[in-house]
Amino acid sequence: MTMSDFSEQLTKPVTEDEQVETSVSSGTGMHFPWLQKQLETVVTGGKKKKDFAQTTSACLEFIQEALLRHQWQRAAEYMHSYLQTLEDSDSYKRQTAPEVIWKLGSEILFYHPKSNVETFNTFADRMKNIGVLNYLKISLQHALYLLHHGMFEDADRNLSQAETWRYGEKSSSQEVLINLVQAYKGLLQYYTWSKKKMELSEFDEDDYAYTSKSQNMLSQSCKTSVNICALIKVPGVWDPFVKSYVEMLEFYGDQDGARNVLTNYAYDEKFPSNPNAHIYLYDFLKREKAPRAKLISVLKILHEIVPSHKLMLEFHMLLRKSEKEEHRKLGLGVLFGVLDFAGCTKNKTAWRYLAKYLKLMLMESHTVWVQEEWNSRKNWWPAFHFSSFWAKTDWKEDTALAFEKAYVAGILLGKGCRYFRYILKQDHQILKKKIKRMKKSVKKYSIVNPGV
Numbered sequence: 001m002t003m004s005d006f007s008e009q010l011t012k013p014v015t016e017d018e019q020v021e022t023s024v025s026s027g028t029g030m031h032f033p034w035l036q037k038q039l040e041t042v043v044t045g046g047k048k049k050k051d052f053a054q055t056t057s058a059c060l061e062f063i064q065e066a067l068l069r070h071q072w073q074r075a076a077e078y079m080h081s082y083l084q085t086l087e088d089s090d091s092y093k094r095q096t097a098p099e100v101i102w103k104l105g106s107e108i109l110f111y112h113p114k115s116n117v118e119t120f121n122t123f124a125d126r127m128k129n130i131g132v133l134n135y136l137k138i139s140l141q142h143a144l145y146l147l148h149h150g151m152f153e154d155a156d157r158n159l160s161q162a163e164t165w166r167y168g169e170k171s172s173s174q175e176v177l178i179n180l181v182q183a184y185k186g187l188l189q190y191y192t193w194s195k196k197k198m199e200l201s202e203f204d205e206d207d208y209a210y211t212s213k214s215q216n217m218l219s220q221s222c223k224t225s226v227n228i229c230a231l232i233k234v235p236g237v238w239d240p241f242v243k244s245y246v247e248m249l250e251f252y253g254d255q256d257g258a259r260n261v262l263t264n265y266a267y268d269e270k271f272p273s274n275p276n277a278h279i280y281l282y283d284f285l286k287r288e289k290a291p292r293a294k295l296i297s298v299l300k301i302l303h304e305i306v307p308s309h310k311l312m313l314e315f316h317m318l319l320r321k322s323e324k325e326e327h328r329k330l331g332l333g334v335l336f337g338v339l340d341f342a343g344c345t346k347n348k349t350a351w352r353y354l355a356k357y358l359k360l361m362l363m364e365s366h367t368v369w370v371q372e373e374w375n376s377r378k379n380w381w382p383a384f385h386f387s388s389f390w391a392k393t394d395w396k397e398d399t400a401l402a403f404e405k406a407y408v409a410g411i412l413l414g415k416g417c418r419y420f421r422y423i424l425k426q427d428h429q430i431l432k433k434k435i436k437r438m439k440k441s442v443k444k445y446s447i448v449n450p451g452v
Contacts, residue, residue, distance in 0.1 A: 056082060056084070056085045056088070056093075059078055059081055059082045060082060060100075062074075062078045063075050063078045063079055063082060063104055064104075066078060067104070067107060067108070070111070072108055072111050072112040072113065073112070075104075075108050076108050076112060079101075079104060079105055079108060082101070082104075083101065085097040085100075085101070086098070086101070086130065095133075098127060098130045098131025098133075098134055099131060099133075099134050099137075101127065101131075102127045102131060102134060102137075102138055105123055105127070106120070106123070106124070106141065106145070109123055110145070117146075117149055117151070120142075120145060121142075124138055124141075124142040124145075128142075132167050133167070135162070135165055135167065136162055136165065136174065136177035136178065136180075136181060137177060139158060139159070139161070139162035139165070139181065140159075140162065140177065140180060140181055140184065142158055143155040143158045143159050143162075143181075143184060144184075146158060147188075152188060152191065155188060156185060156188045159181050159182075159184055159185040159188070160185065162178075162181045163178065163181050163182055163185060176234070179230060179231045179234060180231070182227040182230065182231065183227055183228055183230075183231040183238070183241050185227055186225075186226075186227030186228040186231075186241070186244075187228070187240065187241065187244060189227070190228075190244040190248070193248065197251065225245065225248065228241045228244065228245045229245065232245065232261065232265065235268070235270040235271045235272070236271070236272070237271075237272060237274055237276075238265075239274075239276050239277075239280075242261065242262070242265050242277075242280065243280065245261060246258045246261055246262060246280070246284065249261070250284075250287075255288065258284060259284065259288075262277070262280055262281040262284050263281060265277045265280070265281070266278050266280075266281045266298070266301075273305060275302055275305045275306045275309065278298055278299070278301050278302040278305070279302065279309075279311065281298050282295060282298045282299060282302070282311065285298060292318055292321065292322065293322075295318055296315070296318050296319065296322065296327065299311060299312075299314070299315040299318065300315075300330075302315075303315060303334060303337070307334075307337040307338065307340070307341075308337070308338055308340070308341040308343060308344055312334050312335075312337070312338050313338070313349055313350060313353060315334055316331050316334045316335055316353060316357075317353075319331035319334065320357065329366070329369050331357065332357060332358075332361060332366075332369055332370070332373055333373055335350060335353055335354040335357060336354070336373045336377065338350050339351070339354065339385070340377070345384075345385065346398070346401065348398065348400060348401045348404060351401060351404035351405050351408060352404045354404075354408055355404045355407040355408050355411075358370060358408060358411050358412075358445075359411070359441065359445060362411070362445040362447070363445070367447060370411075370412075370447055371447060374412055374447070378412075381412070382413060382417075385405065385409070385419075386405070386409040386413065386417055386418065386419035386420075387418065387419065388418045388419070388422060390405075390419065391406075391418060391419040391422035391423060392422065395422070395423060395426060399426075399428060399431060400431075402423055403423065403431055403434060403435070403438070405419065405423075406419055406420050406422075406423035406424070406438065407438050407441070407442065410438065410439075410442030410446055411442060411445060411446050411447065412446075412447065412448075413446075413448060414442075414446050414448030415439075415442055415443065415446065416448075420442065423435065424438075424439060
């Protein structure tokens with residue numbers, strides 16, 4: 001097996017300068033003058049490796065180095081020589097060679113400027129026949145390559161062939177890969193279903209065309225469901241598959257089915273911790289107009305996993321409206337938790353919510369709650385949020401943000417805080433009255449020397 005197509009498509013013409021040099025044969029009729037110098041540097045036991053078959057490890061290193069440097073042409077030339085590992089006398093190397101060749105070759109063909117879909121297809125088909133143990137992996141990756149190039153029908157045909165493929169006794173690894181193949185085929189079917197759904201919106205519900213297309217979509221969704229449903233029962237992260245499946249269930253009015261899928265995906269202990277699982281469940285419950293307590297229970301878990309998630313501000317508002325004291329206390333911690341992260345320091349909404357909630361908590365005599373949150377942050381928040389540098393920067397970039405931060409700084413650090421003092425001194429016609437009111441409020445509610 002020489003895979004001459006690989007070299008014929010990708011090797012560059014030899015220059016006159018290269019022709020003068022001593023050349024090395026790859027064993028497939030191709031000569032690489034520059035390879036002789038590289039191979040002569042490989043020494044074992046003080047002797048130069050004369051047999052080219054013994055230099056495959058060095059050749060592999062050259063390929064890897066070329067890939068790291070994005071030297072696709074050079075990598076392709078080395079790859080052509082490395083193919084002889086398929087005939088290695090070492091049985092282990094001979095067995096592992098197909099997977100290594102596929103991984104390296106597909107990487108080269110994906111980026112090589114002279115590569116095209118036809119070349120990739122030829123390479124993939126030949127590798128499937130050589131590395132039968134890797135048939136499913138290669139088929140799946142081949143299909144993804146075709147999807148990347150918008151060739152949906154070819155990808156579907158490729159997956160259909162892989163779906164019926166069997167080799168020896170069905171192993172657990174084969175079963176997982178077959179499930180993946182079936183699931184991606186389901187996604188392709190979902191894509192077709194989704195297109196028909198968009199077309200359906202153009203018809204009146206009383207039209208015959210609407211009924212006909214709707215029935216066609218129902219048939220398509222059944223095929224998709226069979227493929228995807230089997231996969232999402234296996235513990236793992238199946239976000240796109242779950243979303244597609246739930247959308248179809250909701251479209252046909254199976255709310256209970258959709259809820260069960262999402263609940264299982266989020267709460268089954270066999271599945272890995274996954275923030276998206278709780279986000280999908282929360283969004284579904286919102287569409288269902290579920291009780292506030294149910295929404296809070298879902299976002300509470302998301303808060304434990306990703307305390308800086310954008311939904312935390314929504315979580316705060318739900319907690320704030322709750323009549324339970326533990327929820328209202330948690331609402332304060334949620335806001336502090338969001339602003340602990342560097343990516344949220346410019347979140348004006350979070351600062352506005354915190355400024356208002358701090359005042360509310362202090363008005364309701366929950367000073368202890370505020371102190372508890374502040375004690376774990378008082379050693380690093382001042383430099384992180386409330387330095388003179390940030391006061392000048394924030395005021396210059398966003399005066400509204402600076403105002404909200406100044407109020408929080410004044411409440412937590414008192415009127416002597418540099419950030420608070422800097423904003424207080426600024427002459428801003430629109431914010432002038434608000435700054436004056438802020439000064440009075442800080443004097444009244446600051447947890448530092450209150451009432452002074």
